[in-house]
Amino acid sequence: xxxxxxxxxxAKEAMGGTDIVNVEVHDEASAAxxxxxxSNQHPPLAGLASRSxxxxxxxxxxxxxxxxxTSNVALIPPVSGG
Amino acid sequence: MTQLVALVDSxxxxxxxxxxxxxxxxxxxxxxxxxxxxxTVLNGxxxxxxxxxxxxxxxxxxxxxxxxxxxxxxxxxxFDVRHVVIVHRLGEVPVGQCSVLVGCGSAHRxxxxxxxxxxxxxxxxEIPIWKQERFQSGSTCWVHPGADEPDGTGMNxx
Numbered sequence: 001x002x003x004x005x006x007x008x009x010x011a012k013e014a015m016g017g018t019d020i021v022n023v024e025v026h027d028e029a030s031a032a033x034x035x036x037x038x039s040n041q042h043p044p045l046a047g048l049a050s051r052s053x054x055x056x057x058x059x060x061x062x063x064x065x066x067x068x069x070t071s072n073v074a075l076i077p078p079v080s081g082g
Numbered sequence: 083m084t085q086l087v088a089l090v091d092s093x094x095x096x097x098x099x100x101x102x103x104x105x106x107x108x109x110x111x112x113x114x115x116x117x118x119x120x121x122t123v124l125n126g127x128x129x130x131x132x133x134x135x136x137x138x139x140x141x142x143x144x145x146x147x148x149x150x151x152x153x154x155x156x157x158x159x160x161f162d163v164r165h166v167v168i169v170h171r172l173g174e175v176p177v178g179q180c181s182v183l184v185g186c187g188s189a190h191r192x193x194x195x196x197x198x199x200x201x202x203x204x205x206x207x208e209i210p211i212w213k214q215e216r217f218q219s220g221s222t223c224w225v226h227p228g229a230d231e232p233d234g235t236g237m238n239x240x
Contacts (some may be wrong), residue, residue: 001134002112009140052229055210058145074142074210080225081139081146081170081211082116082182082202 001027001069003034007045008027010054011077014044025067031056034064038075045075052077084165085154089147091173094180101189103165114202116182118175122160122215133218136176142210147171149209151189153201161197163188168201170211 002022007015023037031054033050044070053060056067058060067073086102096115103111117139124130154166166186175181186194186202205211215223 006142008142009214010226013224015087015113015159042088048226051226054146058142058148076142076210077212077224078226078228079208079210080213080227081141081205081209082206 001025001029003029003067003069003071003073005034005038005054006072006074008029008074010046011045011075014048015042029067030063031061031065031067034067034073035063035075048077051074083158084167085151085158086166087147087150087154088146089141089143089150090169090171092171094169094171094183096183099167099169099183099185102167103185104189105165107189108164108187109189110191111187112182112191112198113179113185114204117180118177119176122217126151132215132221134177134215135218136172136174136216136232137181138214138216138222139181140174140212140214141170141172142170145210149158150205153204153209157186157197157201160200161188162190162193163197166197166201168205168207171205172210172211186215192215215222226234 007032015046023041025033035049038049044066053076116137122132122206133227134168150168163186169183171181186197213225
């Protein structure tokens, strides 16, 4: 399946300003699988993706949580508000 | 009880937020103002000092708003505070201007002081907001702190 992932901050910059990237993963993919696929399929994201979290529908998910093709997925690199 | 949060895109009008702690039954108002600093030491190396022109903040807006609301609600449950205000500015925040304003009100000061510190620590770890340093030299750098950085500047790649 194809999963669309929204990018922010340094991740968006690493992809030349692109807001959204697609990754192809198997149908039972977990968040960890999606993060791995991001690094493999979009090498400029590899460094940051390895220390980022995923959010689905505006909430953080754990590595083992499953991702659906219809999920609203965002890559959340280490945050720096304040 | 008040648990008020906001993301704003221009100068934080602080006086307008201060009134939200007003309550005849509370004796302590504690406010924290986070302000853009002019000098940045890159990763603890004092030979690498950069002069900041401005900070630029970006957020996953709906997630950050929900996260800040949750933070304000949790602060009221965890600490003996009656009112909480959290305001974060997005976009450009020039040197000397306020990027984040956190206020707590309670009967006595100790609960407020603890609550404000906890809110800021948690905000900096959990809320999907990012800052980009824009230096006077013209270079820019997104700040993504790593666990392995002793001073947590998050600018190993700059």
